Each structure stands twice: as structure tokens, then as C-alpha cells.
Amino acid sequence: MLAIEGLNQYYGASHTLRDVTLSVDRERIFCLMGRNGVGKTTLLNSVLGLLPASGGSITLAGEHIEQLPTEERVGRGIAYVPQGRMIFPELTVMENLNVALAGRRRRGKELPEQIFEFFPVLAEMADRRGGDLSGGQQQQLAIGRALVLEPKILLLDEPCEGIQPNIVQLIGDVIQRLRREQKISVLLVEQKLPFARAVADDFAIMDRGQIVAQGAMDELSDALVEEYLTV
Numbered sequence: 616m617l618a619i620e621g622l623n624q625y626y627g628a629s630h631t632l633r634d635v636t637l638s639v640d641r642e643r644i645f646c647l648m649g650r651n652g653v654g655k656t657t658l659l660n661s662v663l664g665l666l667p668a669s670g671g672s673i674t675l676a677g678e679h680i681e682q683l684p685t686e687e688r689v690g691r692g693i694a695y696v697p698q699g700r701m702i703f704p705e706l707t708v709m710e711n712l713n714v715a716l717a718g719r720r721r722r723g724k725e726l727p728e729q730i731f732e733f734f735p736v737l738a739e740m741a742d743r744r745g746g747d748l749s750g751g752q753q754q755q756l757a758i759g760r761a762l763v764l765e766p767k768i769l770l771l772d773e774p775c776e777g778i779q780p781n782i783v784q785l786i787g788d789v790i791q792r793l794r795r796e797q798k799i800s801v802l803l804v805e806q807k808l809p810f811a812r813a814v815a816d817d818f819a820i821m822d823r824g825q826i827v828a829q830g831a832m833d834e835l836s837d838a839l840v841e842e843y844l845t846v
């Protein structure tokens with residue numbers, strides 16, 4: 616579904632992504648792990664085209680997208696929920712969702728009903744300002760807004776950060792339903808090991824800009840956890 620090959624990225628003289636190669640297969644939940652500052656967010660931003668990559672290729676469903684502007688990549692089916700959620704605090708919940716309609720591949724003014732089934736709180740709070748929601752509610756809004764795009768693949772950057780356990784559980788359930796019911800693939804950046812183990816099929820570990828291990832989630836060994844993930 617999404618294949619990244621030999622991707623490099625620099626912030627000035629600092630070489631942040633080093634020959635990154637990974638692929639998120641169709642209908643799989645792929646978790647990218649690693650300590651703070653190793654380059655996980657930089658990788659997601661490069662996939663979206665928010666940061667220029669130098670060299671390497673990115674393909675979505677077999678088509679090269681590495682030269683396309685961000686809005687084209689979104690139009691081809693990549694939706695991104697960044698760290699910090701980036702909802703519009705002055706707009707209502709409904710307005711936040713409607714903003715995403717403009718970026719959709721298939722034109723149409725209807726929000727997908729399933730968003731409100733996944734996250735009932737978004738219907739209950741439809742007229743509230745985004746900035747008045749709790750962190751957990753904002754995260755549901757951010758994921759709901761990404762789903763308005765009806766993506767092929769959803770990129771989630773630490774969706775559970777600072778969120779209470781029952782909402783973490785809900786988000787985990789939604790991720791799995793998206794894969795099962797809508798055939799959406801997910802590229803998840805996550806530091807919480809129990810959550811990652813519970814929801815993901817595949818993993819990769821990043822260290823100082825390089826992928827140092829990858830495989831099926833049930834192959835993630837204690838030795839790898841100790842070496843690359845324990846803080």
C-alpha cells in the first residue's frame with residue numbers, strides 16, 4: 616500500500632532520516648517505534664511532503680508520489696493526524712469536520728456517517744468550539760476529520776499521548792475496525808508498548824534516523840525493547 620525506499624532527509628547539515636526503507640501492506644496496522652527524537656515525526660512529515668526528502672522513493676498503491684505536492688498526496692488517499700492534533704480551536708466540531716470535505720477525492724458534501732458511530736461524542740458536541748473540548752475529545756475530532764477524507768492509509772502520530780485510558784481503548788478499537796471494515800491501512804507512531812502490541816500487526820524500530828529492526832508485532836523481542844525502546 617505505502618512503500619518507502621531509501622529515503623533521506625536533512626535539517627540543514629543534520630542528517631535526520633538515513634536510507635529509510637519500510638512498507639505498510641494493504642489492510643495492515645504498522646507501528647513505527649523508537650525513542651524521542653529519532654526521526655519518527657520527520658518520517659511522517661516527509662511521507663506527506665511537508666518536508667522535502669532528498670533521494671529515495673515513496674509509492675502509494677504502486678504509484679510514485681514523492682514528487683507530488685502535499686495536497687495531491689492527500690488527494691491520492693493519505694490522511695494524517697499530527698501530534699498535537701491541530702484542530703481549529705475557534706471553529707465548532709462540525710466546522711472542523713467540514714473543513715476536510717474540500718480535500719476529498721470523491722466530491723460530495725456529506726460527512727461519512729460512520730465517523731459519528733465511531734465517535735458519538737462528536738455528534739453530541741457538534742456545535743461546541745474545538746478549543747473547548749478535552750484532549751481526548753480533540754483527538755477523536757482530529758481522527759474523525761482525517762476520516763472525512765476517506766483515506767486509503769491513515770497516519771497517526773502518537774494518538775494516545777496524554778489521553779485517559781478509556782479513550783485510548785476506544786481509539787485502539789476504531790483503528791482495528793477501520794482496517795477490518797473499511798480496509799484502511801494504518802501507519803502509527805507510538806511509544807506506548809502495550810498499546811502498540813494490542814493494535815498493530817507489524818512494527819519497525821527507528822534509532823538515530825535509521826530503521827534498526829522490523830517484523831511482525833509478535834516477533835518484537837524483549838531484547839529489542841530493552842535496546843531501543845526503554846527509556
Ligand SMILES: Nc1ncnc2c1ncn2[C@@H]1O[C@H](COP(=O)(O)OP(=O)(O)OP(=O)(O)O)[C@@H](O)[C@H]1O
Nearest residue numbers: 626629631649650651652653654655656657658698
Ligand atoms: N524543524 C527542525 N529543524 C531542525 N531539527 C529538527 C527539526 N524538527 C526536528 N528536528 C530534529 O530532528 C530529529 C528528529 O526529530 P523528530 O521529531 O522527527 O523525532 P521523533 O522520533 O518524532 O521524536 P518525538 O517522539 O519526540 O516526536 C531530532 O533530533 C530533532 O531535534
